[in-house]
Amino acid sequence: MSSSVRIIDTLKRELKARGYTYRALAGKLGLSESAVKNMFASANFSLRRLDEICDVLELDIGDLVDLGKAQEQRIEQLSEEQ
DSSP states (O other), X not given: OOHHHHHHHHHHHHHHHTTOOHHHHHHHHTOOHHHHHHHHHHTOXXXXXXXXXXXXXXXXXXXXXXXXXXXXXXXXXXXXXX
């Protein structure tokens, strides 16, 4: 999995875990809900926008990368039976 896909998947997971909808995130960023949906669907984020989303989640971009790596490692540790 590429780093950008892992970061976006982690963003989605963190938004959901913290109870943020695309509409709520859009309100925090001063964007329309459709703009946020399009951003995630196209996987097209500027670094500035990524930083703004991390601020909403109270995360550092480095933390986001670490969370993504940790999730990927957990998946790799499953046995064949699982």
